[in-house]
Structure formats: C-alpha cells, structure tokens
Amino acid sequence: MADTTTRAKLRWGLLDVIVVVFALVPVLWIASLSFKTPATLTDGRFWPREWTLDNYRSIFDTDQFVRALVNSVGIALIATLVAVVLGAMAAYAISRLDFPGKKLLVGVALLIAMFPQVSLVSPLFEIERQLGLFDTWPGLILPYITFALPLAIYTLSAFFKQIPWDLEKAAKMDGATQGQAFRRVIAPLAAPGLFTTAILVFIFCWNDFLFAITLTSTERARTVPVALSFFTGESQFEDPTGAICAAAVVITVPIVAFVLFFQRRIVSGLTSGAVKG
Amino acid sequence: MADIVLDKVSKRFPDGTVAVQNVDLEIADGEFVILVGPSGCGKSTTLNMIAGLEDISSGELRIGGQRVNDKAPRDRDIAMVFQSYALYPNMTVRENMAFPLRLAKLDRQTIDAKVDEAAKVLELTPLLDRKPANLSGGQRQRVAMGRAIVRQPKAFLMDEPLSNLDAKLRVQMRTVVSRLQKQLGTTTVYVTHDQTEAMTLGDRVVIMRGGSIQQVGPPQELYDHPRNLFVAGFIGSPSMNFLHAAVSDGKLRTAIGDVPIGERIRRELEAGDAPRELILGIRPEHFEDAELVDDDTRRRGAEFTAPVDIVESMGSDKYVYFTLEGERASAAELEELAADAGADFTGGGASLVTRLSAESTVREGEDRRVWFNLEKIHLFDPGTGRNLTLHEGRASGALGGS
Numbered sequence: 001m002a003d004t005t006t007r008a009k010l011r012w013g014l015l016d017v018i019v020v021v022f023a024l025v026p027v028l029w030i031a032s033l034s035f036k037t038p039a040t041l042t043d044g045r046f047w048p049r050e051w052t053l054d055n056y057r058s059i060f061d062t063d064q065f066v067r068a069l070v071n072s073v074g075i076a077l078i079a080t081l082v083a084v085v086l087g088a089m090a091a092y093a094i095s096r097l098d099f100p101g102k103k104l105l106v107g108v109a110l111l112i113a114m115f116p117q118v119s120l121v122s123p124l125f126e127i128e129r130q131l132g133l134f135d136t137w138p139g140l141i142l143p144y145i146t147f148a149l150p151l152a153i154y155t156l157s158a159f160f161k162q163i164p165w166d167l168e169k170a171a172k173m174d175g176a177t178q179g180q181a182f183r184r185v186i187a188p189l190a191a192p193g194l195f196t197t198a199i200l201v202f203i204f205c206w207n208d209f210l211f212a213i214t215l216t217s218t219e220r221a222r223t224v225p226v227a228l229s230f231f232t233g234e235s236q237f238e239d240p241t242g243a244i245c246a247a248a249v250v251i252t253v254p255i256v257a258f259v260l261f262f263q264r265r266i267v268s269g270l271t272s273g274a275v276k277g
Numbered sequence: 278m279a280d281i282v283l284d285k286v287s288k289r290f291p292d293g294t295v296a297v298q299n300v301d302l303e304i305a306d307g308e309f310v311i312l313v314g315p316s317g318c319g320k321s322t323t324l325n326m327i328a329g330l331e332d333i334s335s336g337e338l339r340i341g342g343q344r345v346n347d348k349a350p351r352d353r354d355i356a357m358v359f360q361s362y363a364l365y366p367n368m369t370v371r372e373n374m375a376f377p378l379r380l381a382k383l384d385r386q387t388i389d390a391k392v393d394e395a396a397k398v399l400e401l402t403p404l405l406d407r408k409p410a411n412l413s414g415g416q417r418q419r420v421a422m423g424r425a426i427v428r429q430p431k432a433f434l435m436d437e438p439l440s441n442l443d444a445k446l447r448v449q450m451r452t453v454v455s456r457l458q459k460q461l462g463t464t465t466v467y468v469t470h471d472q473t474e475a476m477t478l479g480d481r482v483v484i485m486r487g488g489s490i491q492q493v494g495p496p497q498e499l500y501d502h503p504r505n506l507f508v509a510g511f512i513g514s515p516s517m518n519f520l521h522a523a524v525s526d527g528k529l530r531t532a533i534g535d536v537p538i539g540e541r542i543r544r545e546l547e548a549g550d551a552p553r554e555l556i557l558g559i560r561p562e563h564f565e566d567a568e569l570v571d572d573d574t575r576r577r578g579a580e581f582t583a584p585v586d587i588v589e590s591m592g593s594d595k596y597v598y599f600t601l602e603g604e605r606a607s608a609a610e611l612e613e614l615a616a617d618a619g620a621d622f623t624g625g626g627a628s629l630v631t632r633l634s635a636e637s638t639v640r641e642g643e644d645r646r647v648w649f650n651l652e653k654i655h656l657f658d659p660g661t662g663r664n665l666t667l668h669e670g671r672a673s674g675a676l677g678g679s
Contacts, residue, residue, distance in 0.1 A: 006551075135288040164361060166361045166363035167363050169357075169359070170364075170365075170424075171376075172329075172330065172350045173328060173351075173355070174356075174377035174380060175332075175380040175428075176351065176376050180380065185365055189367055229583050245434060260418075
C-alpha cells in the first residue's frame with residue numbers, strides 16, 4: 001500500500017509540475033523581457049544578461065500609462081461591486097423564491113452570457129455616442145456589469161442553494177427581520193461565493209480589450225490593456241517590447257494580489273455543522 | 278408562557294392542495310402536546326403556521342389570547358427547534374445561543390448570564406467556544422434546544438427534533454426533553470412521526486391524517502379507545518391486528534374462528550346501523566399461549582389454533598407471528614398506514630402478530646393453540662373506519678362522540 005501511495009504521489013507531483021511550468025513559463029518570459037536592455041532583448045536567453053529597470057521607469061514616466069492604470073482599477077472595482085451586489089440579490093431571489101418568470105430570467109441571463117460580444121460592439125458604439133457615454137467611465141462600467149451579471153447570478157445562486165433554508169427560518173424564529181437574517185446569517189455563509197464571484201468578475205473587467213478599445217478614444221477612460229497597444233518606442237526605430245512587457249507585469253500584479261487576498265476567505269466547507277452531519 | 282388556540286385553522290397552498298383543514302385545538306398553558314401522523318398529514322404545516330413561517334389561509338390562531346395570524350415570527354415570541362438543528366455554522370455555541378438575545382438588544386452581561394445558565398442546564402458549558410462543525414449530533418441537538426430555551430419564550434415548537442439521532446441517543450434525549458419541559462413549564466408543541474415518542478412524551482397527543490385531526494387525548498386513552506381504524510392502526514407497536522369479520526347468527530366469522538359476540542358488542546351492533554361486514558381489531562398483547570391461561574381467564578376469551586410462522590424472543594416476552602387463512606381486512610385507512618410504514622401487506626392470507634409470555638414453549642412451524650381476550654376486541658366499520666365498540670362517553674374531549 002505504502003508503495004503505491006508513494007508512486008501515486010510521484011505521479012501527481014509530476015503532473016502538477018508540468019501544469020505549473022506550462023502556465024508560468026510565458027509569464028516568467030514576459031517578466032524576464034521586462035528586465036532586459038534594448039540591446040539584449042532579442043538574445044533568446046531566459047535569464048537576462050544585463051538587468052535594467054529602465055523599462056519600468058519609462059512606463060511610469062509617461063502620464064499615459066499611469067492614467068490608464070487609474071482608469072482600469074476604478075472601472076473594474078466599480079463594475080465588480082455593482083455586479084456582485086445586484087447579482088447577490090438576484091441570485092438570492094432565484095434560489096429562494098418561486099416567482100413568475102423565474103425560468104425566463106435565468107434563461108435570459110444565460111443568453112446574455114453566451115451572446116457574442118463582438119456583434120454588440122458597433123451598436124454599443126453608436127448608442128454611447130448618442131447618449132454621451134462614449135469615452136467615459138460609465139460607458140465601460142455599464143457593459144461590463146451587463147456581461148458580468150449572468151456570471152455573478154449563476155455562481156452566486158449555486159452558493160445560495162447550498163445554504164440550508166432552515167437557517168433562515170431559525171433566524172426568523174430567533175427574532176431577526178428578513179434583512180437581519182440575510183446580513184447576519186446568510187451573507188456570512190455566502191461569503192466564499194461572494195469573493196469567488198468578485199474575483200471572476202474583476203478579472204473579466206480587468207482583462208477586457210474589446211469594449212475598452214471601441215468605447216474609448218482618449219486617456220479619459222482608456223484602460224491598461226488598450227493603453228498597452230498604443231505604446232510606442234521613443235523613436236520610430238525603437239521597439240517598445242520592453243516597455244510593453246514591463247506594463248504587462250505591472251498589470252498582472254494587482255490581479256495576483258487580489259486573488260491572494262481573497263483566497264484566504266474562500267474557505268470551503270464553511271456551512272458544515274449547520275445541519276445534521 | 279401562554280396558551281395556544283387554533284380555531285378552524287386551514288392551509289391551502291396556491292396550487293390548490295389543502296394541507297390542513299379546519300383544525301380546532303386548544304393547548305393549555307404549560308401543556309406538552311404532540312402532533313403525530315404519517316408524512317403528509319399536515320402536522321409540520323400546522324407547526325409552521327403556529328410559528329409564523331407559513332401563512333394561515335383561514336381560521337384564527339391565538340397565542341396567549343391574542344390573535345397572531347398576521348404577526349411575523351419574531352413578534353410571536355416563540356422558539357423553535359428544527360429537525361436539522363439549523364445551527365449557525367459561522368458562530369460558536371455561545372454566539373448561537375446568544376443570537377436571539379442579541380437581536381432582542383439585551384445588554385452584554387444579561388446575555389452572558391442567560392447563556393451560561395442555559396448551557397449549564399444542558400451541560401454545554403465546556404463546549405461554549407466550539408463551532409457547530411466540531412460537535413457530535415447529540416451536542417448539536419442540545420445547542421439547538423439551548424438556543425430555544427435561552428430567551429424564555431411563550432412557547433416551544435419542536436419539529437421532529439430527535440429524528441436525526443441514532444436510536445440509543447434518541448431514547449436518552451427523549452427523557453432530557455421531557456424533564457426540561459417539566460422543569461420550565463413552557464407550553465410545547467412537538468411534531469413527530471414516531472408513535473413511541475408521541476406515547477412517551479406528551480400530556481396529550483393529536484393524531485392527524487390528511488390535514489385533519491383524527492383524535493386528541495392522553496396517550497393511554499388513544500391506545501385503549503381509538504376512535505377509528507386509523508388511530509387504532511397508528512398507535513401501538515407492533516400495531517393492532519385487523520381481521521375481516523362477517524356477522525352471522527350472532528357470531529363474527531373471522532380467520533381466527535367464529536368469535537362469539539358478547540353482550541357488550543351485541544348491544545353496540547343493535548344500537549347502530551352497523552354493517553354486516555366488519556373489521557375486527559385486537560392488539561398483540563391481548564393474545565396468550567392457551568397453555569398458560571388459567572380457567573378463570575379462559576372464560577373471558579376465546580381460542581383458536583393456527584400455524585406459527587415466526588417467533589421473535591424479546592427476553593421479556595415473545596412476539597409470535599401466525600399465518601391465517603381467509604380474507605385480509607381492507608380499508609382505505611389500513612392501506613394508507615401500510616404505505617406510510619413502507620410495507621405492503623404480504624400477499625395471500627391474513628397474518629397475525631401476538632405477544633405471548635416468555636414462558637411459552639411455542640416453536641416455529643408448529644400449530645399452536647392461542648387464547649385471546651374477548652373484552653379487548655374492537656370492531657370497526659370498514660366504510661367509515663369508525664370504532665363501533667367505542668363507548669360514546671369515553672370519546673375524548675375536543676371531538677366528542679360522533
């Protein structure tokens with residue numbers, strides 16, 4: 001038995017290593033490029049021969065990137081917050097109540113999630129120009145919420161369904177109002193779901209390129225992924241690869257930090273012990 | 278503390294099903310009342326209506342003299358123990374028990390004092406800082422009880438609180454519940470599908486079927502004088518034997534021979550418009566091995582011989598199953614009871630379960646002579662299920678004779 005478990009462990013360990021390497025090599029490659037000097041950029045070495053922070057200095061020197069970073073953080077955070085709050089309310093209703101049109105609502109939500117976004121870009125562009133939303137924060141936040149909501153509703157209703165309904169009844173019997181029952185009993189238990197959803201929605205908003213490039217035109221609302229594509233070298237003969245890589249590393253950091261921060265809260269089995277077990 | 282009155286309370290669901298129909302019930306202050314019946318009989322719905330978790334479709338519910346139909350659960354001042362315990366998993370035992378007090382905005386010291394006191398009563402003191410996930414089933418059950426008693430409500434509602442415990446613990450907790458209720462003297466409504474719990478716990482038992490009350494009374498009265506087939510079949514374990522009986526020549530023809538109709542039963546049959554086909558009911562303990570019966574007793578009963586199917590020796594006595602030839606008793610009530618027990622009657626003839634003295638030398642496979650007590654037999658109308666042998670005067674309070 002011990003032999004097979006060791007071998008099983010080895011096998012799994014090997015598999016893990018392959019997956020991790022597969023996922024991380026491109027990231028490390030970009031990180032490596034961002035530390036290289038223009039002269040050694042194309043030397044094909046994984047480990048930079050000459051280290052430099054010039055690339056980082058250059059992106060933070062220009063207002064272009066910093067401004068885009070602010071836009072990205074602001075737009076993604078606001079969209080995430082609104083989507084999670086609205087999604088939580090909708091998901092709670094879907095998982096707890098039986099109301100007319102419930103199936104339709106769920107179906108439409110699914111439809112939106114599957115709708116090809118590319119086909120909406122031109123109409124959205126026209127609509128936003130007419131409404132004066134073009135090239136503004138709300139102009140991006142609104143479509144982000146629209147497309148993040150189905151995701152939020154689906155994820156959250158799955159989490160809410162796991163919470164025994166008896167808990168809510170018990171809270172009511174203990175003297176809680178509907179609101180108190182939700183805030184003090186249901187919400188804490190749904191927290192892992194809320195955080196998971198928040199991460200997914202945030203990443204979706206943060207990474208979006210399609211909407212960001214069509215619905216913005218200036219630094220007012222341009223987000224980082226778009227700003228990156230507008231990077232140019234200091235002269236037309238200079239390749240901005242190093243700067244783009246540095247920027248890519250910089251925008252990856254908040255995502256990693258965000259996930260690591262919330263990962264602690266995603267404790268599985270939070271509801272264990274509530275009901276018989 | 279308060280009395281609870283249900284006045285013609287009904288529950289109709291939006292899809293048209295009637296879960297509870299015109300239930301009249303008066304629960305006195307401090308009384309321990311059990312609602313019992315097979316699944317789907319409306320007992321849990323009734324409890325939820327008292328709790329305020331279900332709306333009342335018609336009728337009136339009064340707690341402590343006040344109409345509470347439209348009050349939210351939180352304004353009714355009653356506590357409930359759920360079958361699933363429904364402990365808040367994100368809170369410690371102490372926080373769980375303090376939750377209703379914190380919602381009532383009591384100050385910290387009072388809360389601590391009350392929680393400590395309740396914990397002491399339920400022997401939960403060493404567990405106060407644990408989370409529900411780290412408790413055993415019995416401990417969780419006690420925390421659920423603690424959360425109910427801690428705020429001294431007007432009444433306790435318990436929805437099958439013991440059914441998730443294993444058999445041994447259930448018996449133990451039964452006495453705990455019983456003692457606690459006597460100690461606190463709080464009006465308690467307790468729902469169960471287990472007739473043993475119903476018999477042992479309650480001051481009064483309410484037997485429900487299909488949304489209406491069948492009979493209300495102290496456990497012994499329900500056992501001795503069931504008003505109808507359903508109550509007779511539901512109360513008692515093993516349950517009452519039911520045999521088809523045809524009235525002819527002043528006798529009852531049954532699978533256990535011709536049963537002479539005594540003076541008492543004859544009068545009953547003549548008085549009413551009794552049908553010619555009846556169902557005879559007799560409890561297992563009213564049989565005895567004919568060898569062990571003295572002459573004096575013998576005169577009060579009748580005897581028959583039947584092949585022994587199975588003998589179960591319980592130590593204190595023996596359950597002996599006989600196979601009988603002849604028709605099985607059939608009635609809607611009996612089929613419903615069988616379905617609820619998850620058992621279909623074995624095909625073919627009727628069978629009989631008896632409880633004989635441990636001294637009996639009965640063996641499987643042999644034919645045995647068995648005596649049974651004529652004074653203890655019940656006769657039921659197969660059509661209406663009514664107990665024809667029930668003395669009118671003995672019928673219990675709420676429903677009177679019918």
